[in-house]
Every structure is written in structure tokens, then in C-alpha cells.
Amino acid sequence: MNCSSQLPISTLLLRVWKRNMKVWSKYIKEALIGTVADPLIFLFFLGYGMGQYIGAIDGISYIQYIAPGLWMSSAMHAACAECTYGAYTRLSTLKTYDAMLATPLNAYEIVAGDVLFAATRSFVNCCVILLIFALFGLIHTPLVLFIPVVGFFIGLFFAGAAMSLTAIARGYEFFVYFYSLIITPMFMLSGIFFPINKFPGWLEKISFWIPLTQVVDVSRSLFLGSFKAIFFVKLLYIVILALIFFTLAAHLIHKRLIK
């Protein structure tokens, strides 16, 4: 097995990315509604509903508190949807990967193209949310322009992680475990809805290492208009994890496809 630095990947991965963009362009409305509407519904119902009772957290209104986190969760959901149900359909049901393998593309490039595309979806989702937030008067600083970039990186991470599971999935039912046992707990533990420093110590530690927690924190700071050098460390952490999972996914998919 090659180690990560020697994965046989070339710019041919962009050909896979282009194919996905083409297909996506046909379903862009459905795809955006699915992953943008969800966090917005949370935002407005929880924000206005719970906000009446909660008042302020750390000195900001509840809706302002949860908005940057839900922004990141949208990026997460877009990448996960693409690399679970989307990728599994291409791998197994439609045999799109097999069709690609009969061309100069190899399995590593196919995975790389899919993961890059999933992160692109995360980025576009974040941009759409940016527009919606601006319309609702939630935006007060130009620093929020960096948030879609953070969304791109967390998209890379979740795409790689989801793809690793897709590589070993034997049916769509398998993803129920992924969403119920991994994604939803992460979603609740990442500090989107309440501060993690109120958790018991051990849970706070777990929460701290969850990648989503780190980007929620970055997103919230940017949203409130502060930029810190520590952001780069946090992003580096995300990028390292993303590379690890991508490498794992690429090897697993290669092993599954090429017998």
C-alpha cells in the first residue's frame, strides 16, 4: 500500500469534479433546499422561539449565538449527503465509478474528485446562507466572508470521513448508523446551541476534539467580528484530519473496486 504522500493522483481528479458539477447544476434547487433550509429552520424557530426565554448567552442574543454554528452544520450536512447517499449510489447502484475506471482515471482520483466536489458544495451552501443572513440583517462585519472558506475545509473533513464509511457500506441502511450515532451527537455536542464549558469535564474534553466544535468556534468569532491567529491552528487540525480520512477513503474505495 502506498503511503499518503504517494497516492497516484493527478489533476485528472478535476474531470470527476466537473462531472459532478454538471449533474449538480441540474438539481441545484433540490440540493440547496435540502441542506440550506434545514439550518435556517433551526435558526428561526429556535432563535426566535427559544430566544424569548433564553435572552443572551455570553452577551449576545440567542439567534446571534446559534447562527454561526448552524452555518457550519450546513457545510457538514452538504458534504455528508454527497459522500454517503450520493457517492454510494455512484459506487454501487449506478456503477458510475466503474464507468470512470474504464477511462484513464483511477480510483484515487475518483475519490479525490468526489471529496473536492463535496467540499465545493459545502462552500456554495455557506455562500447562499451568507446571502440569506445578509437579507435578514444578521451580518455586521466583513469578516464573515471567510466563513464559507472555513465551510470548505470542514466539508473536506466530513467528505473524507463519510467516504470512508461509504467504502465499506453494504446498503443504504448502513448510513442510518452514521447519522444517528455520529452526526447527530456531534451536532449537539459542538457548541452550536449552548456553550460547551457548561458540560461536565469529560464531556467538555470530548467536545473539544470534535472537528465541528473547532470550526463552530472559528465561525462564531468571525461572525462577531474578531480574527485570531489561533484560527490557523484550528484549521490545520481540520486539514490534517481531512487528509487522514481522505487517504483512508481512497484506499478503501480502491480496494473495493479493483479486485
Added chain:
Amino acid sequence: MHHIIEAKGLTKNYGSFEAVKGINFKIPQGSCFGFLGPNGAGKTTTMSMLYCYVTITSGDLSISGMNPKKDQRKIKEILGVVPQENNLDRDLSVYENLAIYAQYFGISYKKSKEKIYELLDFFNLTQKKDVRIAHLSGGMKRRLVLARAFLNDPQIIILDEPTTGLDPQARHLIWERLEKLKATGKTFVLTTHYMDEAARLCDELVLMDHGKILEQGKPQDLIYKHIGKETIEIKVEGDESQKIMTHLKNFNFTSEKTGTRLFLYTNQGAQILEKLIELNDFEFSHRQSTLEDVFLKLTGRTLRE
């Protein structure tokens, strides 16, 4: 004669299962070469090794002088693959399917246009160019998969059961198109369960079973060698076949008995028929021998699952 594909001791194991057991073959450039055999014979595995979809366990394989262990990308650039399943892009139109696929070979959207129109025309799909895959008939989908395999102007085309499940019209159209393309010097590697298809398209073929090559040659030569020119099929009951054999003992033929059928394979059809008519007791038919007779004789009549 130049051989574009050569295999020596080609072997593939899946775990402890030996799918292909050290086979040898040479495929002349510009010919159509067939792999025949019952299910599980190792045909698809062999074909898959040609286009680097299955790794080689041992032995040597050379494709246009290249080694599938090292030169996968270069090999795939000169190949066109028609897989058993129509793995088309469901969400795209006929035209888009071809344009996106051409793009995988590095042919840009603009550059592929001319080639795509040419192929759509050649495979009678021009009218359907903007139709989604879901709205195509089985025959159209198959023709589209065939068209797709020619986008990169391949030297070698791998056809894995190209006409399975199609109606006779669609099959004849595909055969005729493939023959035209073969005339342009392309090499075809074909596997099929239809013996009429193999007899019509293949210049040379191998008959495989249980991972080994049983026999190899030109379709006509194999028929003459194993069967003879003609086949007489007689409906028999009880020990009637014995009676017939005794009656015909002065002729040259080989025979096979299955259930209620007695098969006589011979080059002396006319004389045997005269003698059979003398008996005036049997239902029979007389026909030219086919590749199917060879196939059943060499691989047996037991069902394979």
C-alpha cells in the same frame, strides 16, 4: 501477423478460488477475438484483466506492448470498454453522457462535439440526443454504451456481452455497425452467450471452462473438427436409439444422446437421411452444425449457476 494482445500463463485467484488458471492466447491486430464459455468459466475475469479492472495474480499480459501492472493509464487510453451492465449517467442526457465521458479522456467539451455527432449518427441516436437515459429503450442504451466506447478512437474494443437482452432488430443493427468498425482496423475482444453472434463476428475464438482454455480456433474449423458439417437431431424413446445406430452402422458419424434426443454429427448428411427415411419411424431434423453444438459437446449440458 502482429499480435496486439498476448497472454502467457495468465492467472487470477480470488482468495483461494482460481478464476483463471494460467491461460495463453494471442490476439491478432485488426481481428475479432472471442471468449466463449458457460457462466463461471473465467471469461469476464480475463476481459477485466485486459482493461486493468482486475489485477493479475501471475503470468504475463502485454497490451500493445504495455504492461497492465505498470501502464494502466496508457493502456486505458487506447481501449474502449463496453461492460456487461449499462453504467450510463442516469441524470444526464444522451449527448451529455458522451461529452462528460470524452472529458474523462481529456477531450474538451468543444473538441468532442464533432466526434459525438458522428457517433450518434453512426449508432442511430441523433434523434435522441437530448433525451434523458431513463427514457431510452434497452437497445438505445446499449447503442449509447457502444458509442461511448469509441469516443477516444480506441485501438482495442472490449465487448462484454454486447447484445444480451436485446431484440433481434437491435442485435442485427449492432452487429452490422461493429463489422463496419472492424473494417477500419480496430481490434475487438468479445464475450457472448450467443453462438450465432460469436460465429458471425469472431475471426478466432477460445472456448473456456473452469478457468482454462479448452479449445481455440476459427469458428468454422472448430465446427468441422468437433462436430462435422451437419447435424441430424432425432426424437427417440426407450432403446430406439440403439436400433438407429445399428441401422446406420456403415456411415461415418459421431453421436450424442440426451433425454429424448439423439444427435448425429456427420459430413454424410444426405446418405444418412436416405437411410433414416427407409426406417420411416422417426421425427427428425437436419441442419448445418453450429458453434452451439461444439459448445455443448465440449462443455457438457449440465446447468451452470
